[in-house]
Amino acid sequence: MDARLPRDLQKLLGRDAILHRPEDLLLYEYDGSVEVARAQAVVFPQTTEQVAGIARLANRYQTPIVGRGAGTGLSGGALARRGGILIVFSRMNRILELDLGNQTARVQPGVVNADLSAAVAHAGLHFAPDPSSQKACTIGGNVAENSGGPHTLAYGVTANHVVALQVVTPEGEVVRIGSAAPDAPGYDLAGLFVGSEGTIGLATEITVKLTRLPEAVKTLLAVFDTVDDATETVVEITARGITPAACEMLDGWTLRAVEAYVHAGFPLDSGAVLLMDVDGLREAAESQAKAVADVCQAHGAREVRVARDAKERDLLWKGRKNAFGAVGRLSPTYYVQDGVIPRTKLPATLRRIDAIGKKYGFEIGNIFHAGDGNLHPIILFDARDPEQFRRAVGASDEIIQYCIEMGGSITGEHGVGMEKDRLMPLLFSEAELDLMRRVRDAFNPKGILNPGKIFPAGKGCGEIHVRPLPTAGAATPA
């Protein structure tokens, strides 16, 4: 990095808004994924103008810039893969405007997801996307990754809740896209921007929809002796047109790991549980709960427990949302996949994952968004053992391959980032990747914004590379 750049950054942002000593940079070299990459400088802007100024400096010095929220991402999206400047939005964390009458909020990107919901709870509203990391992750990060969460089954992902953005382009311009009013004329650039993984612009203001909290919520825990019974239950709930607000599955291995940590009251001897919310009008929640319980029982549920009160409900959900922390107690490194399959294929896919685990010599845990077919198989391995790492990648790739064969996708909510770029040719032709690259290049012509993400580095085949050893993986997927 040019020696003058830190000085210019300091001039722009102030002395306390830049880190560049190696021991400081270490803290920002990882995120929730198994990837590692170090920036040469980490900066903390406070205004849109400062972000634009950073982009202009980056252009002058031909240095990469990468946006980052809380660093909870699971695909390396917020890592400076090619070095350069990491722009951390933690000081742009103000809620700029609450318009309760129109049920919208305008926020800075560093606002923590759960903080926005807390700020509007008094009005009976919330921000619906609820990644499991919601107590830490930022709305800017949610926008970049198009984050999901358990309740996106009924309420939609981040893209369904973002209506307008103020964006700093990689060339340092400030533009507004979308509108707080419905159906802005022109192309849906806001729809394109959400989920573009920080490769076409940096959001500095985000206007989101706020959703009315349901009048009634019922949380059900259905306990099964086998994984098959649980997955067959999900298939039938879906086919009957019942849409629970959330429908999560934890297999026996995972729930034992969770129970030892959270004491949520999960039955230790079961094969799998389904954790489900039904919500809406009192009457609707009542009848949905009954319909869901009937399906569970028809598929051999040993027990269907309905949380008696908010305290019991919160405890069950705490168990779900802290699951990956619990897994982290068992192994320093683990690998979480994020494949998606059509929901009718759940039983076959879970059986296949089990077989793949046996083939590679791993016990693979499963805790995932069953209701929308979004898998999170967990493979524990010891990163110090290169052979184990290779096997973990092998097992993981075989699972992803199977998801694609089933008509699915390689990532449901975690993003491609620098983790799954090599898998992109499995889903997209070279012509399709080229089209997407040209979309990126139209906004990011010099490639200085978040380089090395989403697209495979070389042209061609989906060849599997073994990556450098990971050093961290205590993650909290959605």
Place this chain on the structure above:
Amino acid sequence: MSVARASCAARLGEIAGAGHTTEDPAQLAGYAIEGAAPRAAVRPASSAEIAEIIKFAVSERLAIVPCGARTKLGIGLPPRQYDIALDLTRMDRVIAFDPGDLTLSVEAGIPFRQVQAALAEHGQFLPLAPPWMRRTTVGGTIAAGMDGPLRQLYGTARDFVLGMEFVTGDGVAAKSGGRVVKNVTGYDLHKLMIGALGTLGILTRINFRTFPAPTGARAMIACFDAASGALDLPRRIAQSPLRPLTVDVLSPAAHELLSSAVAGQADSRPPGESAFREGCWVLGAGFAGDESACARYERELRAMAAEAGATGAVVLSEEDTRVFFARHREWIPLVLESFADAAILRIGVPPARMGEILEMATNAAGEQGLRCAAIARGAGVIYFALLADAARRDAEKAALAAGLIQAACASLGGHATVPWCKAEWKGSFEVWGGESGAVAQMRKMKGVFDPGGALSPGRFVGGI
């Protein structure tokens, strides 16, 4: 122009088959946009044929406009150039319907009604109730960015389109998204295609999330002496725990138009007649659920209507509800058929500002001596019709009123376009509502997808 008329049709015939290509002026008249007919029309059967057609058009500097049932070709600005009508109605298959997964993949040229019929066999539906429902194709509805009353509960196409296949302006067949309900792999290029009027690519396949069709839907109809009461009710509903299927408000003229249009027909009795008074504003709220939920909707909607000052309210039977919804849905075509000189604005404003905008727009029309009619959706979308009269040379007045309305919308954080007006009036209207700040970014996208400018040139925002 480098090819003669004959060789253009001949080449298209080589690609799609002579029987699927026409240069017969009588047939081409049916593809005319604002009076201008293309030089040839072609009905390809595959995206490979479409790619060939586009490559041919680019090499000969010909311009293509895609179409389906041709119900919405008048939307937007007239194309700068129009040589080939690319008719997608031969691409009308259901590619995959997985009722157990609630996902659907169809070719773009399939009639909307046919899709709904296939889904209905499994108790499912697409939660879009677009105008021209009996004729429109799925591709046309999506490409034109149509909405319908059901957006109150289900949102718009961007909320349930899972992926698409399309052919770009350089003849590349591509896809984005997928067929699973959750997916963040690659850029969501399909979101750009919704409402793009075929300026970025020719849609060939569209994948949807489907939904269980609500059974036993009913509607409450409430009548108000003033707009303020009628528009106060959507606000009350939004602040309640109720989640109705639809919330639409009709101005007195809009409601009278619907009533008079069916007079003399077999089913001419306007649903909810007993509640209507001369010159009243009408709010219709649809809802569904089991018996206890419906009872609750009925009770609370009536109570809220009374609090908002309704002069009468009735809850329609299931049968009447269907009739009521179908008429509402077709209000735009009805206006266009009834008034040759109507201009219809599509307004988007923060929902709480709808009352102000409607009052302002009504005054703006009145000051120009124009009649007007409007449907306002609870989500903040208003279709506002200026019912002009050619004999009185109203074009100028309508354009003046529209301009005032557009400025007022902008000042309240909204926007207004003029999707429908007479061809010869388009020059006087800001059809797309003036330059948006992001138009430069939009042009960049056009440059990526259609570098040669072959697709629907000039129809879109900023002359894209």
